[in-house]
Amino acid sequence: MRGVTGAFLIIVAVSTGISLNGAARAADLAIACSALGKERELCLQGIDEWAKRTGNTVHIVSAPNSATERLALYQQLLAARAPDIDVFQIDVVWPGILARDLVDLTEAAGPHAADHLPAMIKSATVDRRLVAMPWFADVGLLYYRKDLLEAAGRPVPRSLSELAETAKLVQARQRAAGDPGFWGYVWQGRAYEGLTVNALEWIASSGGGTIIDDAGKVTIDNPAAEDALITAAGFVGTVSPRGVLNYTEEEARGVFQSGHALFMRNWPYVWALGQSADSTVKDRIGFAPLPAGGPQDTPHAVLGGQLLAVSAYSANRELAIDLVMHLTGREEQKRRALAGSLNPTIPALFDDADIRRDAPFIAQLRPIFEQAVARPSAVAKASYNKVSARFFDAVHQVLSGTLDSAPALERLAQALRREEARRGWGR
């Protein structure tokens, strides 16, 4: 018994010691940032610089790699009003879900908010509150095999129909040349968030909107969206393997990087891997903006990326805001772009001389980022996951041929309108 009391006293002494220290000298902050690939190291370097400059200490809490688990963990912490973590790294579609537990950064960001990609700021703004600052960005790209397009004498496709035509032609050529497992186009068709992204790109690039418009009105049941899905359903089994209906990013990359596909839709991370020494297609690949629906449409890639937000339950709110502003600032984003090829969210950086020289890949993404669209997460708020799940479910059924495009989208729109009527977006 005495042992237990002793241990308890030690714990109390240690914890009060820490808090007294904090009050007297400097604060001790915690940031939850991702440990995927190089991200942990980059995060550590960034916070070390801030800590040295301000004399505070910051420690990293590694967030789970799976996005779903990460969100669930954050929600548990925030629902319990836990002050343990001051700064959260969040996905671009989460501000709506987490908004009420996050600090409004509008004032702190001031004019700097306008430096960032407008679509990023839009995703981070919920009910006119800027609840997070953009940290790095991601965007959908069309990867292609340079050598095969050249051999076939075809340009990089600018529309979905041109893509299908070229894919069919090259696929037939490659198969005749002795590669029976060659495919024209691979993408992400598994019923998950990735399919929402892919389908939204087809639809937005055909002038079919973004499921829900900025005012919160359901717009998905329109002819342009229906046609876009009919075109996409036409890919399955002809230029895309049927298995694409269960592909995520990595399955698609597996087919493309082993040299068995002409086109692939994927995120920027694939570039470095596709150009690595052990890649079968090294120096034979290129990337371009995704194709538009028709010749008169503008192509829109879906924006991904990560933001930094301050917990409303942080004991060191002002310091945490300062840390977020430092990490999302211009200098730090430039350093991360050069050291880890993470795409900046500040368009001006794409023209930066150092980035143009040392990370030319990033510089080339600027026009694609500028036309990128955001998923309707800021408007659907806490209902976003439900909207996305209903959407990818309907799209998956159209792609696999169980439902026709028009009735599927009508049913989807009906379900979404009902959802909104029942609870309102993101109650």
Next chain:
Amino acid sequence: MLVAPALIVLAAIAGWPLARTIWFSFTDAELSDFSHYAFVGFANYLGRFEGDWDGVLADPVWWGALWNTLWFALISVSLETLLGLVFALVLAVRFPGRGMLRAIVLIPWAIPTVVSARMWGWMLNDQFGIVNDLLMRLGVIAEPVAWTADAGTALWAVIIVDVWKTTPFMALLILAALEMLPSDIYEAARLDGVRPLELFMRVTLPLIRPALLVAVAFRSLDALRMFDLIYVLTAGGSDTMTISSYARQQLVDFQEVGLGSAAATLVFLAIALVTVACLTANRVRTAAEETR
């Protein structure tokens, strides 16, 4: 008095969460904010909203998931029982290397489900999978099949993996029953010249029936709760959903603690119903035999 500690432990680890789940199923609680919720009665199960039916029982996805679950449970448990019986009968015969074989048969059961699901996921891959490669070499299929992408083949793929994984468990339970059988009955049958098939149908099967029923009940309950294999192996759309994955989606992905708890309660009720049915069937049959 003596069982009181056991009952308290049971109430704490099983009763309390169950009661809480049932309570939440009558509220509109959400995962993001547990402090505010209101009592909504049966609305999460079935209610009216603007002239339409609403709630889990009015959701076609739920009924699809229930159908998937029942179908999966029926087919997989039947196949596992049949194959398990065959395995057990083979393993009960004395032959050299039997001990070794008994151990080897257990390997699929020893591999964690998520690991074996991943492994099978790659084996069933449409482009690089060994299953397609083998079938194509044998000339069974002309071109690769996307096993896990189509709703039709995906459920079969899940059934195949489940059968592969749990047949050893069935075989083991049945084998244990076979080992307990008295050898003098077989001596007598051999002297009377009973044919092997008849011996199996009239002597072996009735004797191992209680053990077989327990094994089938066990597997059925497991199959009705099916979640992990489906979650890892298939696309995750509504056409391959089970009732457990439906409940998880409501609770975790959609944050609807109320609706999710209602679905979880229904899963619990469905399983309880099957358990009661199994137990009653067993008791009635035993009673009938005793009076005979």
